[in-house]
Amino acid sequence: MGRIFDNAPVALAELSKDGDFLTANPKFCAFTGFDAAELAGTNFCDILHPDDRDGDRLERNKLKAGKHQSYTTSKRVIVKNGSVALAQLDVSISRDDDENPVLLCALQAAQAPFSVDSEEGDVGVLFRSLIEMMPDSVFIHDYATVQIANSAAARVFGIGSADEMVGMWADNLLHPDDVAKIGKRRGVYRSSDMMTPFMRVRFLRLDGTEFEGETASVGITWRGRPARCVVQRSIEDRLATDRALRESARRLENAQRIARVGDWGRDLETGEIYWSDEVWRIFGLLRDTHAPSYESIVEMIHPEDRTLQNEAVQRVLETQEGTSFDHRIVREDGEVRTLHLTIETIPGLDGRPRNLVGTLQDITDLRRTERTLEESTRRLGLVIDNAPIILFAIDREGQFILSQGHGLNALGLKPGELIGKSVFERNKDVPELLEIYKRSLTGETVQSEVKLKGRVFSTYHTPYTDAADDVIGVIGLLVDITERAQAEQALTELNKELELRVEQRTEEFRQSNVRLEETLETLRRTQDELVRGEKLAGLGVLVAGVSHELSTPIGNCVTMASVLEERMTALEREDAASTTSASPLQQHMEAFRHGVELIQRNLKRGSDLITSFKQVAVDQASEQRRVFELKTAISEIVTTLAPMTSKNNYKIETHVDDGIEMDSFPGPLAQIITNFVSNSILHGFGQRDAGKMVLRAYRVNSDRVELTFGDDGEGIDPKNLKKIFDPFFTTRRSGVGTGLGLHIIHNLVTNVLGGTIAVESTPGKGATFTVSLPVTAPAR
Structure with a gap:
């Protein structure tokens, strides 16, 4: 292999996959001017013209x-002496002696520039015929105007014919913004007569519209002058295709993202790995922080699934048949995901697997849903097998195709026993059920209740249809509701019995209510009588006291009158016996004077007492409204209460502001004060022979007056404070008081005088009542 390489008639070099020189034969060294040692360690792009390097990298x-x-392409090679040589470059994949992949590069010098000295000769005719056959736009310009063009050029630029293009300025066919760019490139290639690579540029049609295209040119000799043969083609269709491809790629990416499906590829020779965007998302990795590698994939596979994955890959490589399987991965954050992987091979030219490709789908949620569905199905099966229901289906001929449910036991049947049997034959003795099946087979959904073998079933029958919406059978559900039906029947009978009982009890309640109303009326009359009795009792106490008080002055007057009568009798006897002395007369006159004064004083006292008694008695005996001076009224009331307090050492202190005039009811006010005093003597002081009571009255504002009555008695138990105004409430033994005194006070204060009353008490320190009254009582 080495001898063939070294003795090859063309320039050859071996390159690494990245384009680094591995070796070069003598022809290659002669073409470039560099020896093998100088080329070693350099990159092939280093000997190419700078404008040609990116294109070569793209192809590699x-x-x-x-x-x-x-x-295969044309490239400009910079030889060792600095000159530029146009060469045809052929690059292919080969293998070295160790079977490692390498790039085999061959260089050949490009041919000399084409020359057309005349259009009229055979060469000219041939040239015109050749360019006319080309599908691309071809024209020649002399670096200024168009000299010749084919019909394709006329069509592309919207010109009537190729001849009409002759003489047009070549730069007028370019977009103004691209003229400078093309001019610069012409300057680079003009001296070398080299073929320029295709370049993307914008062109102008005759009507001024622009279009995207690409152009390449080669230097030629035209009629003895330098010129360029230009090949130009519109790339709008290709751009549209590219846009469609990009849109398709975008949609594919979106589809992969939505479906959680990614695609991947692995070069088995270079080890290079490709992942689509969705694969990165599935793995939970970022392009900026991770590089895709086979080792990183294996590391992410769940330890329990690595053997499965390795065996599947090995099987695909051996059989070159695609496969698919599920395995788990453990992401960097610890989350376990389930993936569905497909693997296929792409063979190389030698027929051996060159690439592994496939798809990767995240099916974690799908598997979770499937497990949930399986669990739901299992639970549904348990319900059907254990609940008192029958689930069935029949075809359009009435044959059972499904028969399941624990409810079949009540009919003496087993699950599946009815399959293949006729529903009409089976239920010929149950006409109402047959009618339900017939109605359902005509497309009607029917709900009803039927009795089968002594059991009651709630039934639901509905038709099911095919794609053409034609009824092809009936599905149904029977629920054993025997116990419920029995309970409902028992409940109905119980309701009837309860209704009867309610009517009877209602009548009893009505009669009891009548009796209760009569009793309440009796109680109201009794209460009114007790209240009046309480008032009369207070008045009786007052009368008894006044009678006691009047008996003393009247007795004194009677005694003194008897003494005066005796003195007068004695005076008459002495006057008859005496003839000279006046002394006895004077003594008797003195005695008469003292007696008369005593009689007058006692009679005056009795008169005053009677006057106060009359006023208070009149006020208490009536509830007549009048205007009165508060201090005077209280003084009169307290005066009449002297007999109640004089028997023992009970004292009443009064502190009443002057000038308080009220438009109210003095009678109820007297009753209130009398009941306060009576309550203190009877309950507050208890068995004590002495006690102090204080009555105060003062103006709160122009509209209200406040009275306070307090004693230093035993006080009231806190638990009784909320009950002392209740009727008939008393803390004394039976027979002592009626329990209406404070109740009467409360009613008089709130209902008659339009005020409020409150009480405070500390056991052992007495009680204080506070009465707030309007100066003008409300109308009654």
Whole structure:
């Protein structure tokens, strides 16, 4: 192999996959002027013209990716002396002595520039015929105007004929913005007469519209003058195809992203790996931080699935038949994902596998859904097998094709036992069920209840159809509701019994309500009588006290009158017996004077007491509204209460502001104060013979007056504070009080006088009642 390489008649060089020189034969060294040692370690692009290097790298990358096995192109080679030589370059994939892939590069000098000295000779006719046959636009210009063109050029530029193009300025066929770019390239290639590679440029049609194209040219001699033969083609269709391909690629990428499917490829010779964007997403990796490699893939495969993956790859390489399987990966964040992998091989020219390609789909959610569906199916099966239901289906002829459910046991059947039997024959003794099947087979959905062998079933029958919406059978569900039906029947009977009981009890309640209303009316009358009795009792106490108070002055008057009568009798006797002395008369007159004064004072006291009693008695006996001075009214009330307090050492202190005039009811006010005093003596002081009561009255504002009555008695238990105004509530033993005193006070304050009342008490320190009253009582 080495001798053939060295003695080859053409310039040959072996390059690595990246274009580095490995070796070169003598012809190659002669063509470039470099010896093998100078070329070793350099890259092939180093001897190419700078404008040709990117194109060469692009072609070599296509070779590496397996897109083609060779390529041929024209390149400008910079030889060792600095000159530029046009060469034809042929590059193909080969293998060295160790069977490693290498690039074999062959160089041949390009032919001399084509020369057309006359259009009229055989060469001219042949040249015109050749360019006319070409599908691309071809024309010659002398670096200024068009000298000759083919019909394809006329069509592309929108000109009537090829002859009409002759004489047109070549630069007028270019977009103004691209003229300078083409001019610069002409300057580079003009002196070398080399063929320029195709370049993308914009052209102008005769009507001024522009289009995308590409052009290449070669230097020739035209009629003895330098010229260029230009090949030009529109690339709009190709650009449209490219756009369509890019759009297709974009849609493919979107489809892969949505379906979570990526594609991948691996060059078995170079080890190079390709991943689509979705593969990166599936693996949870970023292009910027990770490089795709076979080792990184193996590292991510779940340890339990690596053997499966290795065996599948080996099997594909050996058989060259595609396969697919599922395996798990463990991403860097620890998440386990399930993937579906497909693998195929692409053979090389030698028929051996050159590339592995395939797809990768994330099926984690699918597997999770499948497990959920399997679990749901299992649970549904358990329900069907254990619930009191029958699930069945019949075809259009009425033959059972499905018969499942625990409810079949109640009919003495087993699951699947009815399959193949006629529903009409089976249920010929149940006409209502036959009618349901007939209706369902005509397209109607029927719900009903039927009795079968002593059991009650709730039935649901619905037709199912084919793609043409024609009924091809019936599916149904029977639920054993025997116990429920029995319970409903028992409930219906119980409801009837309850309704009867409710009617009876309602009548009893109505009668009891009548009796209750009568009892309440009796209680209201009794309460009113007790209240009136309480008022009369208070008035009786007042009368008894006043009678006691009046008996003393009246008794004094009677006694003094008797003494005066005796003195007058004695005076008469002495006057009859005495004739000279006036002393006895004077003494009797003095006694008369003292007696008369005593009588007057006692009678005055009785008169005042009677006057106050009359006023208070009149006020308490009536609820007449009048205007009164509060201080005077309270003084009169307290005066009448003296008999209640004088028996023991009970004291009443009053502190009433002057000038408080009220338009209210003095009678209820007197009753309130009397009941306060009576309550303190009876309950507050208990068995004590002494006690102090304080009554205060003062104006709160122009509209309200506040009265406070307090004592230093036993006080009230906190648990009773909320109940003391309730009727008949008392803390004393039976027979002591009626329990209406404070209730009457509460009613008089709130209902008659339009005020409020509150109480505070500390056990052992007495109680204080606060009454807030309007100066003007509300109308009644």
